[in-house]
Amino acid sequence: MDTTIDYARYDRIRPIRWTGTALDLLDQRKLPLVVEYLTCADSDAVAAAIHALAVRGAPAIGIAAAWGVVLAARQVEASDGAAAAAALAPAMQRLNAARPTAVNLAWALARMRGALVRAGSDWREVLEHEARAIETEDLAANRRMGALGAALIAPGSGVLTHCNTGSLATAGFGTALGVIRAGVAQGRIERVFADETRPWMQGSRLTAWELQEDGIDATLIADAAASHLLKGGEVDWVVVGADRICANGDVANKIGTYQLAISARFHGRRFMVVAPASTVDMATPSGDRIEIEERDPEELLGVAGGRVAAAGIKAWNPVFDVTPAALIDAIVTEKGVVERPDEASMRALFGG
Ligand code: MRU
Numbered sequence: 001m002d003t004t005i006d007y008a009r010y011d012r013i014r015p016i017r018w019t020g021t022a023l024d025l026l027d028q029r030k031l032p033l034v035v036e037y038l039t040c041a042d043s044d045a046v047a048a049a050i051h052a053l054a055v056r057g058a059p060a061i062g063i064a065a066a067w068g069v070v071l072a073a074r075q076v077e078a079s080d081g082a083a084a085a086a087a088l089a090p091a092m093q094r095l096n097a098a099r100p101t102a103v104n105l106a107w108a109l110a111r112m113r114g115a116l117v118r119a120g121s122d123w124r125e126v127l128e129h130e131a132r133a134i135e136t137e138d139l140a141a142n143r144r145m146g147a148l149g150a151a152l153i154a155p156g157s158g159v160l161t162h163c164n165t166g167s168l169a170t171a172g173f174g175t176a177l178g179v180i181r182a183g184v185a186q187g188r189i190e191r192v193f194a195d196e197t198r199p200w201m202q203g204s205r206l207t208a209w210e211l212q213e214d215g216i217d218a219t220l221i222a223d224a225a226a227s228h229l230l231k232g233g234e235v236d237w238v239v240v241g242a243d244r245i246c247a248n249g250d251v252a253n254k255i256g257t258y259q260l261a262i263s264a265r266f267h268g269r270r271f272m273v274v275a276p277a278s279t280v281d282m283a284t285p286s287g288d289r290i291e292i293e294e295r296d297p298e299e300l301l302g303v304a305g306g307r308v309a310a311a312g313i314k315a316w317n318p319v320f321d322v323t324p325a326a327l328i329d330a331i332v333t334e335k336g337v338v339e340r341p342d343e344a345s346m347r348a349l350f351g352g
Contacts, residue, residue: 057169081119249325249341282352
C-alpha cells in the first residue's frame, strides 16, 4: 500500500495567519457561506475571537492565544523577559479565561511564559519564535498522527466523525480529520460520515466544507442518527478529537462524543481519539475534574440566527462531555498510540 500523502491536495486550509503586525483568523462563525478572515490587532481582540468561536478547536485556540501574546507585547516596555512576563500577565490571564475546557489554551500560554522568563533583552523575538514553533510543531504532529491513526484502519473501512477536527481546528491537516484524510489518501477508508454536531453545527458547516474542499466524498447525518448508523455495517471506526485527555485516559471532547462511544461499544465498533501531546493533561487525574464549558442557551434556541424553540423554554448548553477511558480503543498522539488507555499506559507514554 502506498502510504505517501499528497499534502498539496489534503492540506490547503489555514485558519490562522500571522501577518507580522496582526493576526488574521478565518472566521468560523461565517463558514461555509462566507469565507472571510477576521483581523485581530490586539490580544483582547484575539481573546474575544476565541470566546466567540471565530477561531475554535483545541490546538487552534492555543496557537491563536500564543500569537495574542505577541500582540500584547506591543503594548509593553521591558528590559528583559522576566519583567515582560510580569507586565504581560493580565493580558495572558484574559486570553486564558476565553475558554475553560481545552487544555491547549493554558498549555500554549504556559509555554509562551516559560520562553519569556528565560529570555533576555531579545524577549520580543523569543516570543515570536515561540508562537511560530507552537504552530509549526502542531502541523507536524498532525501529519504524524495521520500516519499513525490511519495505520490502525483496515482497507475498505467506514468511519464516523464528530465536530470539526480538521485544518480549521489546528495549524493545518487536523487531528481526527487528519487521520481520515490520511486513511482516504491511502485507500483504507471508503466511507466517511460526519455528524452535524448540534448546536453549533461544526460538522455540517465546517467538516463538510473541509471534506468538500479536498474532494473527499462524505455523508452528513443528524447527531440522532448515529446509533442507527453504527448498528448497520457501514462504520468500523468512530474517529474523534479531544480537548483534554486526563492521566487515566478519560477524554473531554465536543458534546455528543460520550454517547457515540457508548453506542460504538454497544455495536462492536471501534473508537479512536486523535490529539497532540499538547492536549494531554497529566496533572488532571480523571475526567470528573475537568471544567465543562457551558455556553449561552441562545445557541440552542435557534438555527442560523432564526428562533426555532418555543418562547419561554429553558435550555441547558454544556458544549463538552467526558468519555471514560474504558470506552476508548486507541488514543493516537504524535508520540505514539495508547491502546485501551488507563493510568499505567498513559504514564508509560507521557510520564508524570
Ligand atoms: O467548541 P469547539 O468547536 O472548539 O470544540 C472543538 C472540539 O471539541 C474538537 O473535537 C476538539 O477541539 C479537537 S480539535 C482538533
